[in-house]
Amino acid sequence: MFEEAFLKVGERLGALQAKVVVALMGGALTLAVLVAAGVYVWLHPVMHCRQQSALLFFGTAVRKGEHVRHVDGNEWKGFVESAIVPRLPDGFTVLEGQGFYRSVVDGNAMQEGTYILMVAHRNDGDINARLASIVEDYKTRFNQESVLRLDQCGAYRF
Template sequence: MQRFVVIFFLLVLAGPAFAGSAAIETKLYFGLGIPGGGRVGERQWMRFLAETVTPRFPDGLTVLSGTGQWRDPKGQSAKVMSEPSRIVIIVHPETAATAKAIAEIRQTYVKRFRQQSVLQTDQPVNVVE
Protein backbone atom coordinates (compact mmCIF):
# COMPACT_ATOMS: atom_id res chain seq x y z
CA MET A 1 0.00 0.00 0.00
CA GLN A 2 1.35 3.35 -0.98
CA ARG A 3 1.72 5.88 1.77
CA PHE A 4 0.78 9.46 1.10
CA VAL A 5 1.88 12.06 3.55
CA VAL A 6 0.08 15.37 3.70
CA ILE A 7 2.05 18.14 5.29
CA PHE A 8 0.08 21.11 6.44
CA PHE A 9 1.80 24.21 7.77
CA LEU A 10 -0.52 26.97 8.89
CA LEU A 11 0.70 30.41 8.04
CA VAL A 12 0.85 31.34 11.71
CA LEU A 13 4.14 33.17 11.40
CA ALA A 14 3.32 34.85 8.10
CA GLY A 15 -0.30 35.64 8.95
CA PRO A 16 0.30 38.74 11.09
CA ALA A 17 2.71 40.18 8.50
CA PHE A 18 0.03 39.98 5.80
CA ALA A 19 -3.14 40.45 7.87
CA GLY A 20 -5.58 42.84 6.23
CA SER A 21 -3.40 43.21 3.17
CA ALA A 22 -3.31 41.97 -0.39
CA ALA A 23 -1.03 39.09 -1.21
CA ILE A 24 -0.56 36.46 -3.89
CA GLU A 25 -1.48 32.81 -3.48
CA THR A 26 0.74 30.66 -5.67
CA LYS A 27 -0.03 27.01 -6.29
CA LEU A 28 2.67 24.81 -7.76
CA TYR A 29 1.69 21.42 -9.19
CA PHE A 30 4.45 18.80 -9.16
CA GLY A 31 3.90 15.56 -11.06
CA LEU A 32 5.65 12.63 -9.41
CA GLY A 33 5.92 10.45 -12.52
CA ILE A 34 9.37 10.40 -14.10
CA PRO A 35 9.53 10.29 -17.92
CA GLY A 36 10.74 6.89 -19.06
CA GLY A 37 9.42 5.16 -15.95
CA GLY A 38 9.52 5.37 -12.20
CA ARG A 39 8.37 8.08 -9.88
CA VAL A 40 9.67 10.61 -7.42
CA GLY A 41 9.70 8.73 -4.11
CA GLU A 42 8.59 10.07 -0.75
CA ARG A 43 12.19 10.51 0.47
CA GLN A 44 13.14 12.30 -2.75
CA TRP A 45 10.12 14.60 -2.42
CA MET A 46 10.83 15.37 1.24
CA ARG A 47 14.47 16.15 0.40
CA PHE A 48 13.41 18.47 -2.44
CA LEU A 49 10.93 20.19 -0.12
CA ALA A 50 13.53 20.60 2.65
CA GLU A 51 16.40 21.71 0.42
CA THR A 52 14.67 23.73 -2.27
CA VAL A 53 11.22 24.95 -1.21
CA THR A 54 11.37 25.54 2.55
CA PRO A 55 14.56 27.66 2.52
CA ARG A 56 12.90 30.05 0.04
CA PHE A 57 9.63 30.26 2.01
CA PRO A 58 10.47 29.46 5.64
CA ASP A 59 7.48 31.38 7.06
CA GLY A 60 5.02 28.76 5.90
CA LEU A 61 3.45 26.83 3.07
CA THR A 62 1.02 23.98 2.55
CA VAL A 63 1.65 20.70 0.74
CA LEU A 64 -1.23 18.56 -0.50
CA SER A 65 -1.18 15.10 -2.09
CA GLY A 66 -3.23 14.55 -5.20
CA THR A 67 -3.60 12.78 -8.49
CA GLY A 68 -2.97 14.80 -11.61
CA GLN A 69 -4.43 14.18 -15.03
CA TRP A 70 -3.20 15.68 -18.27
CA ARG A 71 -2.70 15.14 -21.96
CA ASP A 72 0.57 16.05 -23.61
CA PRO A 73 -0.29 18.42 -26.49
CA LYS A 74 3.05 17.54 -28.13
CA GLY A 75 2.60 13.80 -27.71
CA GLN A 76 1.82 11.45 -30.56
CA SER A 77 -1.26 10.03 -28.86
CA ALA A 78 -4.30 11.65 -27.37
CA LYS A 79 -4.00 9.39 -24.33
CA VAL A 80 -4.89 10.99 -21.00
CA MET A 81 -2.13 10.47 -18.45
CA SER A 82 -2.63 10.17 -14.70
CA GLU A 83 0.00 10.37 -11.99
CA PRO A 84 0.39 11.09 -8.28
CA SER A 85 1.26 14.70 -7.57
CA ARG A 86 2.01 17.23 -4.87
CA ILE A 87 0.55 20.72 -4.72
CA VAL A 88 2.46 23.40 -2.84
CA ILE A 89 0.49 26.49 -1.80
CA ILE A 90 2.41 29.61 -0.82
CA VAL A 91 0.90 32.95 0.24
CA HIS A 92 3.42 35.73 -0.29
CA PRO A 93 3.87 39.40 -1.15
CA GLU A 94 4.17 40.21 -4.82
CA THR A 95 7.85 41.06 -5.17
CA ALA A 96 10.67 40.38 -7.60
CA ALA A 97 12.38 38.30 -4.90
CA THR A 98 9.39 35.96 -4.47
CA ALA A 99 8.96 35.62 -8.24
CA LYS A 100 12.64 34.65 -8.50
CA ALA A 101 12.34 32.14 -5.64
CA ILE A 102 9.32 30.46 -7.25
CA ALA A 103 11.07 30.29 -10.63
CA GLU A 104 14.09 28.66 -8.96
CA ILE A 105 11.87 26.04 -7.30
CA ARG A 106 10.23 25.18 -10.61
CA GLN A 107 13.53 25.06 -12.52
CA THR A 108 15.18 22.87 -9.90
CA TYR A 109 12.34 20.33 -9.93
CA VAL A 110 12.23 20.18 -13.74
CA LYS A 111 15.97 19.59 -13.94
CA ARG A 112 16.29 17.18 -10.99
CA PHE A 113 13.37 14.94 -11.97
CA ARG A 114 13.45 15.39 -15.78
CA GLN A 115 10.00 16.98 -15.92
CA GLN A 116 8.46 18.90 -18.80
CA SER A 117 7.20 21.59 -16.46
CA VAL A 118 5.75 22.51 -13.09
CA LEU A 119 2.34 24.14 -13.42
CA GLN A 120 1.99 27.45 -11.58
CA THR A 121 -1.14 29.42 -10.84
CA ASP A 122 -1.24 32.81 -9.11
CA GLN A 123 -4.24 34.47 -7.57
CA PRO A 124 -4.56 37.71 -5.59
CA VAL A 125 -5.89 37.09 -2.10
CA ASN A 126 -6.80 39.23 0.87
CA VAL A 127 -5.24 37.79 4.02
CA VAL A 128 -7.50 37.93 7.05
CA GLU A 129 -6.24 36.85 10.43
Protein backbone atom coordinates in the same frame (compact mmCIF):
# COMPACT_ATOMS: atom_id res chain seq x y z
CA MET B 1 -9.31 98.44 -43.68
CA PHE B 2 -11.49 95.50 -44.72
CA GLU B 3 -8.43 93.52 -45.73
CA GLU B 4 -6.74 94.25 -42.40
CA ALA B 5 -9.82 93.10 -40.44
CA PHE B 6 -10.08 89.99 -42.61
CA LEU B 7 -6.41 89.11 -41.93
CA LYS B 8 -6.90 89.54 -38.18
CA VAL B 9 -9.93 87.24 -38.27
CA GLY B 10 -7.89 84.75 -40.34
CA GLU B 11 -5.02 84.89 -37.82
CA ARG B 12 -7.43 84.28 -34.96
CA LEU B 13 -9.07 81.35 -36.77
CA GLY B 14 -5.62 79.89 -37.58
CA ALA B 15 -4.56 80.13 -33.94
CA LEU B 16 -7.90 78.67 -32.85
CA GLN B 17 -7.58 75.82 -35.32
CA ALA B 18 -4.07 75.10 -34.05
CA LYS B 19 -5.32 75.04 -30.46
CA VAL B 20 -8.18 72.70 -31.42
CA VAL B 21 -5.78 70.36 -33.24
CA VAL B 22 -3.39 70.31 -30.26
CA ALA B 23 -6.29 69.68 -27.85
CA LEU B 24 -7.62 66.84 -30.01
CA MET B 25 -4.16 65.28 -30.27
CA GLY B 26 -3.72 65.52 -26.50
CA GLY B 27 -7.13 63.93 -25.95
CA ALA B 28 -6.36 61.12 -28.40
CA LEU B 29 -3.02 60.47 -26.69
CA THR B 30 -4.67 60.41 -23.26
CA LEU B 31 -7.34 58.02 -24.53
CA ALA B 32 -4.68 55.73 -26.04
CA VAL B 33 -2.76 55.64 -22.74
CA LEU B 34 -5.93 54.87 -20.77
CA VAL B 35 -6.94 52.10 -23.18
CA ALA B 36 -3.44 50.58 -23.03
CA ALA B 37 -3.46 50.70 -19.22
CA GLY B 38 -6.91 49.11 -19.13
CA VAL B 39 -5.80 46.30 -21.44
CA TYR B 40 -2.71 45.73 -19.29
CA VAL B 41 -4.77 45.52 -16.09
CA TRP B 42 -7.29 43.24 -17.81
CA LEU B 43 -4.60 40.86 -19.06
CA HIS B 44 -2.39 41.01 -15.93
CA PRO B 45 -4.69 41.62 -12.95
CA VAL B 46 -2.46 39.70 -10.53
CA MET B 47 0.36 42.17 -11.07
CA HIS B 48 -1.68 44.82 -9.26
CA CYS B 49 -2.47 42.77 -6.14
CA ARG B 50 -0.61 43.49 -2.93
CA GLN B 51 -1.20 39.96 -1.65
CA GLN B 52 -1.28 36.77 -3.68
CA SER B 53 -1.51 33.04 -3.36
CA ALA B 54 0.45 30.71 -5.58
CA LEU B 55 -0.23 27.05 -6.26
CA LEU B 56 2.56 25.01 -7.84
CA PHE B 57 1.73 21.55 -9.19
CA PHE B 58 4.67 19.13 -9.30
CA GLY B 59 4.03 15.99 -11.35
CA THR B 60 5.80 12.85 -10.15
CA ALA B 61 6.23 10.84 -13.37
CA VAL B 62 9.88 10.82 -14.41
CA ARG B 63 10.40 9.59 -17.98
CA LYS B 64 13.69 8.40 -19.37
CA GLY B 65 13.09 6.95 -22.80
CA GLU B 66 10.54 4.15 -22.51
CA HIS B 67 11.08 3.81 -18.76
CA VAL B 68 8.78 5.70 -16.38
CA ARG B 69 9.31 5.93 -12.65
CA HIS B 70 7.72 8.18 -10.04
CA VAL B 71 9.21 10.60 -7.54
CA ASP B 72 8.72 8.75 -4.26
CA GLY B 73 7.92 10.18 -0.84
CA ASN B 74 11.55 10.23 0.31
CA GLU B 75 12.71 12.05 -2.83
CA TRP B 76 9.91 14.60 -2.41
CA LYS B 77 10.75 15.07 1.27
CA GLY B 78 14.41 15.64 0.34
CA PHE B 79 13.36 18.17 -2.29
CA VAL B 80 11.14 20.01 0.20
CA GLU B 81 13.94 20.19 2.77
CA SER B 82 16.68 21.23 0.35
CA ALA B 83 14.84 23.39 -2.20
CA ILE B 84 11.63 24.73 -0.67
CA VAL B 85 12.22 25.28 3.06
CA PRO B 86 15.30 27.51 2.56
CA ARG B 87 13.51 29.59 -0.09
CA LEU B 88 10.19 29.93 1.77
CA PRO B 89 11.11 30.35 5.44
CA ASP B 90 7.82 32.15 6.23
CA GLY B 91 5.86 28.97 5.55
CA PHE B 92 3.87 27.02 2.98
CA THR B 93 1.53 24.05 2.70
CA VAL B 94 2.00 20.86 0.68
CA LEU B 95 -0.87 18.66 -0.47
CA GLU B 96 -0.91 15.40 -2.42
CA GLY B 97 -3.20 14.93 -5.39
CA GLN B 98 -3.80 13.16 -8.67
CA GLY B 99 -3.13 15.06 -11.87
CA PHE B 100 -4.92 14.24 -15.12
CA TYR B 101 -3.85 15.43 -18.55
CA ARG B 102 -3.74 14.45 -22.22
CA SER B 103 -0.40 13.19 -23.50
CA VAL B 104 1.13 15.35 -26.22
CA VAL B 105 2.95 12.27 -27.54
CA ASP B 106 0.01 9.95 -28.27
CA GLY B 107 -3.13 11.87 -27.17
CA ASN B 108 -4.00 9.35 -24.46
CA ALA B 109 -5.51 10.44 -21.14
CA MET B 110 -2.84 10.19 -18.44
CA GLN B 111 -2.73 10.51 -14.69
CA GLU B 112 0.07 10.81 -12.20
CA GLY B 113 0.61 11.61 -8.56
CA THR B 114 1.06 15.31 -7.92
CA TYR B 115 2.43 17.40 -5.08
CA ILE B 116 0.79 20.80 -4.67
CA LEU B 117 2.69 23.64 -3.00
CA MET B 118 0.47 26.43 -1.63
CA VAL B 119 2.05 29.76 -0.71
CA ALA B 120 0.39 32.98 0.49
CA HIS B 121 2.77 35.86 -0.18
CA ARG B 122 3.17 39.56 -0.79
CA ASN B 123 3.52 40.55 -4.43
CA ASP B 124 7.15 41.37 -5.06
CA GLY B 125 9.95 40.30 -7.35
CA ASP B 126 11.89 38.52 -4.61
CA ILE B 127 9.22 35.92 -3.82
CA ASN B 128 8.46 35.43 -7.50
CA ALA B 129 12.16 34.77 -8.17
CA ARG B 130 12.28 32.27 -5.29
CA LEU B 131 9.22 30.43 -6.62
CA ALA B 132 10.72 30.38 -10.11
CA SER B 133 13.97 28.93 -8.75
CA ILE B 134 12.01 26.18 -6.94
CA VAL B 135 10.32 25.31 -10.24
CA GLU B 136 13.62 25.23 -12.16
CA ASP B 137 15.24 23.12 -9.46
CA TYR B 138 12.43 20.55 -9.61
CA LYS B 139 12.47 20.41 -13.42
CA THR B 140 16.22 19.84 -13.44
CA ARG B 141 16.33 17.37 -10.56
CA PHE B 142 13.43 15.20 -11.77
CA ASN B 143 13.64 15.63 -15.56
CA GLN B 144 10.31 17.47 -15.84
CA GLU B 145 9.12 19.50 -18.83
CA SER B 146 7.06 21.86 -16.71
CA VAL B 147 5.53 22.70 -13.36
CA LEU B 148 2.09 24.32 -13.41
CA ARG B 149 1.94 27.60 -11.50
CA LEU B 150 -1.38 29.23 -10.68
CA ASP B 151 -1.31 32.76 -9.20
CA GLN B 152 -4.36 34.44 -7.71
CA CYS B 153 -5.11 37.73 -6.02
CA GLY B 154 -5.55 37.08 -2.36
CA ALA B 155 -6.11 38.61 1.02
CA TYR B 156 -4.70 36.90 4.05
CA ARG B 157 -4.01 37.59 7.70
CA PHE B 158 -2.80 35.66 10.70
